[in-house]
Amino acid sequence: MKKYRCEFCHEWLDQEDYLRHHQEHLKLRPDGQQNEYVTLPPKEREQASLEGIPCIYYHAKCDSYTRMPEEIIRSYLKNPYLYSADMSFCTGCKTHVPCLELVWTETGENMQLYNDRLRAEFSYSQEQSFLKRVWQWLNQSI
Ligand SMILES: [Zn+2]
Numbered sequence: 001m002k003k004y005r006c007e008f009c010h011e012w013l014d015q016e017d018y019l020r021h022h023q024e025h026l027k028l029r030p031d032g033q034q035n036e037y038v039t040l041p042p043k044e045r046e047q048a049s050l051e052g053i054p055c056i057y058y059h060a061k062c063d064s065y066t067r068m069p070e071e072i073i074r075s076y077l078k079n080p081y082l083y084s085a086d087m088s089f090c091t092g093c094k095t096h097v098p099c100l101e102l103v104w105t106e107t108g109e110n111m112q113l114y115n116d117r118l119r120a121e122f123s124y125s126q127e128q129s130f131l132k133r134v135w136q137w138l139n140q141s142i
């Protein structure tokens, strides 16, 4: 039978179990935050030290600070398109708010601008590796 990989816990599941299993992950915790978020499998996450990487953000509207879970940071550093909703959970509002309203306390950078910057860098490196492959292929065929 075809197996599906859960994007939350990365377990392999049969098709019939997959939906129910998925629903469990999407249940909201009492504080309104989703049980878990989609992440990359541990081995595919960023492995380097997170020193210098911002992890606490501030929401001025409710004057609250929220810490970004490490597994999420390590996932979006590898693929900044993973969380394309551009919303992040605020512990003060107890709901997801636009990244445009959030500021990293460590760097003072707006979270939306930060995301856009990570995505631009990611697209650029994807393009470079594509061009490199084309170049290698051209060289081989001559
Ligand atoms: Zn799962």
Ligand SMILES: [Zn+2]
Pocket: 059, 061, 062, 063, 064, 090, 091, 092, 093, 094, 097
């Ligand atoms: Zn808030």
